[in-house]
Amino acid sequence: MEENYTLLRKHIEEIIALTDEEWIFVSQFFKYKKLKKHQFLVQKDEAVPAEFWIISGLTKAYAIDSNGKEHILQFALEEYWTTDFNAFQNQIPATIFIDCIEDSEFFSLRLEDLNMLCAEVPKMSNFFRIKSHYGYIALQQRILSLLTETAEERYNNLIKKLPKLIQRVPKKMLAAYLGVTRETLSRLKA
Template structure:
């Protein structure tokens, strides 16, 4: 477990360096969780008390429309943060489902604990702001990609940005993420 905490510390310290005393405070606020492949991290309509940092594994965040079609918003793997951030921040029921594509391990951070850490260690405000901005930028790029690029361009950009993801995600899910059929994906 110590190795997992060291990964988290390294992740945080890419943005803000912590003293050992500060790190002790931070580490106490994170809890560990593991799930098997196909288990849900978040289900629709549930409250979302935590945001999750992925230690190991792969998840998909998605919504299901009124016709039962799955719309994948995000794949998240090691060192990604994931949650239904609207539900987490605003304390409303989840509209996004997150489940595990692989056996996965997480560090969970409750909203109250994040607020406590930002108050007690102000430089963590900077960390969480930067992480939020990166997430917002990634979402913005994804939306623009869906609006302005061909399916083949989206696929090629995904290979460039996340080559390891292509090897870990089933073709059916990649096709859904890219907004194409599996048959179309097989032609790229």
């Protein structure tokens, strides 16, 4: 377990430096959680208890439209943060699902703990501000990609950015993420 907390500290200290005393205080707010493949972190229309930092494993965040079609918003793997951020921040029911594609381990952080943590260790506010900006940038790039790039360009960019993801995600899910059919994805891979 200690090595998981070491990974989290390393992740945080890529952006801010913490004293050992600060780390001891910070670490107490992160709760370990383990889920099996196909278990949910977040379910639509339910409360969102926390945001999650992935220690190991892989999740997908998605919505299902009125025709039953799945639209994947994000794959989150090791060292990613994931939740339904709108529902988490505003304490409203979730609008998306997040489930595990693989057996996964996480640290969870409840909103009240996040707020206390940032109040007591102000540099953690800076950490979360920077991480939020990175997430916003990634979201903008994803939207622009869907709006301006061909399916082939989206696929090639995904291979460049996350080559290991291609091996870990079923073709059907990759197609849903890229906004193409499975047949189109097969042609792109050929």
